[in-house]
Amino acid sequence: MADGPGSRTAAVMAAIRGRIAARGLTPGEKLPSIRGLAGAMGVSPSTVVEAYERLAAEGAVRARPGSGFYAAAAAPPLTLAEIGPRLDRAVDPLWVSRQSLDGEPDLSKPGCGWLPAEWMPVAALRRAARSLARAEDAVLTDYGATRGPLPLRRLLARHFAGEGLPVGPEQILLTGSGTQAIDLICRLLVRPGDTVLVDDPCYFNFQALLRAHRATVVGVPYTEAGPDPERFAEAAAAHRPRLYVTNSALHNPTGATLSPAVAHRLLNAAAAHDLLIVEDDIFAAFEPEPSPRLAALDGLDRVIRIGSFSKTLSASIRCGYIAAKADWIEALIDLQVATSFGGVSPVAAELVAGAMGDGQYRKHLETLRRRLARARREGAERLGALGIRPWLMPRGGFYLWCALPEGQNAADIARAALREGVVLAPGDVFSVSHTASHFMRFNVAQMGDARVFPVLQRALAAPAA
Amino acid sequence: MADGPGSRTAAVMAAIRGRIAARGLTPGEKLPSIRGLAGAMGVSPSTVVEAYERLAAEGAVRARPGSGFYAAAAAPPLTLAEIGPRLDRAVDPLWVSRQSLDGEPDLSKPGCGWLPAEWMPVAALRRAARSLARAEDAVLTDYGATRGPLPLRRLLARHFAGEGLPVGPEQILLTGSGTQAIDLICRLLVRPGDTVLVDDPCYFNFQALLRAHRATVVGVPYTEAGPDPERFAEAAAAHRPRLYVTNSALHNPTGATLSPAVAHRLLNAAAAHDLLIVEDDIFAAFEPEPSPRLAALDGLDRVIRIGSFSKTLSASIRCGYIAAKADWIEALIDLQVATSFGGVSPVAAELVAGAMGDGQYRKHLETLRRRLARARREGAERLGALGIRPWLMPRGGFYLWCALPEGQNAADIARAALREGVVLAPGDVFSVSHTASHFMRFNVAQMGDARVFPVLQRALAAPAA
Numbered sequence: 023m024a025d026g027p028g029s030r031t032a033a034v035m036a037a038i039r040g041r042i043a044a045r046g047l048t049p050g051e052k053l054p055s056i057r058g059l060a061g062a063m064g065v066s067p068s069t070v071v072e073a074y075e076r077l078a079a080e081g082a083v084r085a086r087p088g089s090g091f092y093a094a095a096a097a098p099p100l101t102l103a104e105i106g107p108r109l110d111r112a113v114d115p116l117w118v119s120r121q122s123l124d125g126e127p128d129l130s131k132p133g134c135g136w137l138p139a140e141w142m143p144v145a146a147l148r149r150a151a152r153s154l155a156r157a158e159d160a161v162l163t164d165y166g167a168t169r170g171p172l173p174l175r176r177l178l179a180r181h182f183a184g185e186g187l188p189v190g191p192e193q194i195l196l197t198g199s200g201t202q203a204i205d206l207i208c209r210l211l212v213r214p215g216d217t218v219l220v221d222d223p224c225y226f227n228f229q230a231l232l233r234a235h236r237a238t239v240v241g242v243p244y245t246e247a248g249p250d251p252e253r254f255a256e257a258a259a260a261h262r263p264r265l266y267v268t269n270s271a272l273h274n275p276t277g278a279t280l281s282p283a284v285a286h287r288l289l290n291a292a293a294a295h296d297l298l299i300v301e302d303d304i305f306a307a308f309e310p311e312p313s314p315r316l317a318a319l320d321g322l323d324r325v326i327r328i329g330s331f332s333k334t335l336s337a338s339i340r341c342g343y344i345a346a347k348a349d350w351i352e353a354l355i356d357l358q359v360a361t362s363f364g365g366v367s368p369v370a371a372e373l374v375a376g377a378m379g380d381g382q383y384r385k386h387l388e389t390l391r392r393r394l395a396r397a398r399r400e401g402a403e404r405l406g407a408l409g410i411r412p413w414l415m416p417r418g419g420f421y422l423w424c425a426l427p428e429g430q431n432a433a434d435i436a437r438a439a440l441r442e443g444v445v446l447a448p449g450d451v452f453s454v455s456h457t458a459s460h461f462m463r464f465n466v467a468q469m470g471d472a473r474v475f476p477v478l479q480r481a482l483a484a485p486a487a
Numbered sequence: 488m489a490d491g492p493g494s495r496t497a498a499v500m501a502a503i504r505g506r507i508a509a510r511g512l513t514p515g516e517k518l519p520s521i522r523g524l525a526g527a528m529g530v531s532p533s534t535v536v537e538a539y540e541r542l543a544a545e546g547a548v549r550a551r552p553g554s555g556f557y558a559a560a561a562a563p564p565l566t567l568a569e570i571g572p573r574l575d576r577a578v579d580p581l582w583v584s585r586q587s588l589d590g591e592p593d594l595s596k597p598g599c600g601w602l603p604a605e606w607m608p609v610a611a612l613r614r615a616a617r618s619l620a621r622a623e624d625a626v627l628t629d630y631g632a633t634r635g636p637l638p639l640r641r642l643l644a645r646h647f648a649g650e651g652l653p654v655g656p657e658q659i660l661l662t663g664s665g666t667q668a669i670d671l672i673c674r675l676l677v678r679p680g681d682t683v684l685v686d687d688p689c690y691f692n693f694q695a696l697l698r699a700h701r702a703t704v705v706g707v708p709y710t711e712a713g714p715d716p717e718r719f720a721e722a723a724a725a726h727r728p729r730l731y732v733t734n735s736a737l738h739n740p741t742g743a744t745l746s747p748a749v750a751h752r753l754l755n756a757a758a759a760h761d762l763l764i765v766e767d768d769i770f771a772a773f774e775p776e777p778s779p780r781l782a783a784l785d786g787l788d789r790v791i792r793i794g795s796f797s798k799t800l801s802a803s804i805r806c807g808y809i810a811a812k813a814d815w816i817e818a819l820i821d822l823q824v825a826t827s828f829g830g831v832s833p834v835a836a837e838l839v840a841g842a843m844g845d846g847q848y849r850k851h852l853e854t855l856r857r858r859l860a861r862a863r864r865e866g867a868e869r870l871g872a873l874g875i876r877p878w879l880m881p882r883g884g885f886y887l888w889c890a891l892p893e894g895q896n897a898a899d900i901a902r903a904a905l906r907e908g909v910v911l912a913p914g915d916v917f918s919v920s921h922t923a924s925h926f927m928r929f930n931v932a933q934m935g936d937a938r939v940f941p942v943l944q945r946a947l948a949a950p951a952a
Contacts (some may be wrong), residue, residue, distance in 0.1 A: 079531055082655070086949075094648075094653065109804075115826055119824045119828070120633065120820070120821075120824065123632060123633045123824070123829070124632050124633050124634075133652065136629070136630065139623075139624035139625045139627075139628045139629055140624060142624070142627075144624050144626035144627055145626065147627045148620045148621075148627070149620075149626065151616055151620035151622075151627070152616075152617065152618075154616045154619075155613045155614075155616035155617045155620070156613075157616075159604035159605060159607070160604045160803075160804060162604075162609060162612045162613070162616070162801060162803055163587055163602075163604045163607035163609065163612070163801050163803055164601070164604055164802055164803055165601065165797075165803065166588070166803060167523065167588060167589050167803040168584075168585065168588045168589050177545055177546060180545060180547060180559065181546045183559070184546055184549065184720050185557050198667075198805065198827060199827050199828055199829065200828070201825075201826060201827050201828040202663075202827050205826045205827070209699065216678070225827060227824070230821075230824065230825035231825050231826055232823060233825070234674065234825045234826055237807075242711060247848030267684050277796065303605075307688060309735070314528065315900075332630075332828075332829075336627060336628050336834075337628060337629055337630040337829060338627055338628055338629055338630065338631060338829075338832055338833040338834045339627075339832060340663065340805075340827075340831075340832040340834075340835070341831060343535065351853075355585070356581050356585075356695075357699060359581055359584045359585065359588070359692070360581065360666075360695035360696050360698070360699045361666060361670045361696055361699055362663060362664050362666050362667050362670070362805075363584070363664055363665070363666040363692060363797075364588070364664065364802060364803075366805075367804060367805040367832065367835060368833070369801075369803045369804050369834075369835070369838065370801040370805070370832060370835070373834065376498045378544055378867050379541060379544050379545060380541075380544065381537050381540040381541050381544065382540075383544050383545050383798065384540060384543050384550065385540075406618045422720045437860070450606055464867065
């Protein structure tokens, strides 16, 4: 948009901001007339109006109805540009999150961790919102029970029963998100300096979260069947970790599936070294057939199950859960009350239960699985044509963990792509040991934008930075 | 819809659930054929399909593509009694929260910290939910920007400008609740062992939250005009605290208002001892006239403003905010992404902005203030008849902080009242120094239940435990 209407508006805004900053416009002073400034800057009057409106929304100027626009009283402390990608930021575990969440709306995001809005069950969500409008008063106004509303916990308990994990709704605690679920568990179980095992590679935010708890993070190499069991047992013996945090169902970023034999060996190693396990089941609904679950094998003795509804239902309705031993749930409730007061939003739980209970939701998931299978196949083909090869073909989900052509560096490519409006997820943000610089995670549902493959091609062809 | 299609679907669902419960359908057994059951129940086949789909969505039955529907695996273990008050728990800062949030629905709760559902702007919330059902897809499905949706931040920025606190929307971070706002600030600024000042008495959950951060909590005696400024300066000099956490507008639990002179002295003491201040503005909308605000006097230099919408709009829609210096906001965003991933729920922010922007909301607040003024007057009279005297008459809000008659112990009375189904808030849960055992906080909006005054009278008359 080098010369589009957006950049003209931005230029007018910058001009006015500059005058205010340089005291060429003092607080309370009237801004230049719209026609006058339009003429002076060679833009249309409507561009000036748009710029003034946006400055008013920012608080830099004030609109007085019927009178015009004035420089605001004492300018607020200098507004950094309202978000926008920050190109100079280090490519760390938070980098992909911040770029993906806060990038301009017209960015293309094959590096992000969610589906496009049009792939989500929007009709079911709209029905759930209409039904919320008719809910009992208390659902709309009250904090609700500390565990979260019973209907959604019952629904989860039935799902768990279906996977051979018998757990009553009183052993389920709803939380503000899946990440918050792990955060609460860390508050309960992890002290600064404790060691926590993760997969290498693993979901990058596990690292950011564990750093916020000042834990020492140790990676275990991940294989096509789960973490390498020998190396897992060695790490457990050597580092005496308190916790191991992993994904079940479909591993992030690799899309791999835990095998029964590895699952069994992990649990034995965990028992031998008195290690607790957090199993994040967030990708469960993408599986064509259920794979082994640590929580079901272990019966919630030393495994804590967490999850959320962000990937298949809605990321906007923030809701996660924890299933754990009864006495841990009691302690987690105290911590959740202390740090969030109420737990999950009852409104959020009502919307989730409504959408999940919607007759169309199961069909939506079936359609989604088929659509993703096709997208994975097509994505792998198109990436293959650029010499980018999936490490394995996942059974489900939207991730392809890919090796780049010989000699390519993923962080360099991600930086180059970002300059052209494409957010990628370079391998090292997933790797505690920083040994994945030649890998990249692609979200096949976010690769429809026409820029993605040409930008990738150019970035691969560019000389290394 | 007594006889509509919805009730026919529900009847089929109930019939199948009943058979599963009575073991007439065992796990794995095929459900009756769609045509057969439709004929037997006198409904259309499509009604049976809809019922089976919904049961599948609930997890009670499983669909096998191309084969039909089957009863699901074993039901979850029988739910232990869904919580209920735990009479044996120590009367600590979490006690009132847990009793109030998780008590049986027929408990009377003059000890709780919120308004009854029927005092809340339910009609505006229903309109906001209907409007949510028509929102853009992305509002319903996506994580949204890390600061939270811009419309609500703009709305808050305008409110702040109105109180003389110029702050742009980029300096506002939406959070999952007011408590989460303070929690994030503590993550940024408080290290285990740091000292934090609070008012004595103060909102009990400040203590629980600060303990979760392993802070040393020091109380400053609270006067009718705010914290005692001499004692505040002494505590700041003696303990070198990192932070002071307080309520503005109407203090919890006393209902007192900070005077301009005390506000000025606090800020000078904070500057002299390099102390930061968290100002929780949660009761602002209850004020008849605005009182001094530390954030406005200080210009967000060493004051951080937080608040939420729980008291006057909805506690169910979890949403809070932080307004602070730009560089702190950046650091808080990183922490919020690491520990919650997305920030506030965009759905929640949409509902809050919708209800606040509703034409009826301002009128609702006016009505509420008048109704509360009457309730405070009447509550004070009826309590006075029992010898229970308000420490002061607040200018607004729903709290009366009351001295009990000579020789009475508030914790004993709270335990006795709980046995009769009345949750009270005994003074010492608010007092770091445990010097408020003869005080009780009453919520005048929650005293309409016929049990309250007889139970109080009996508890006062009982011999000490």
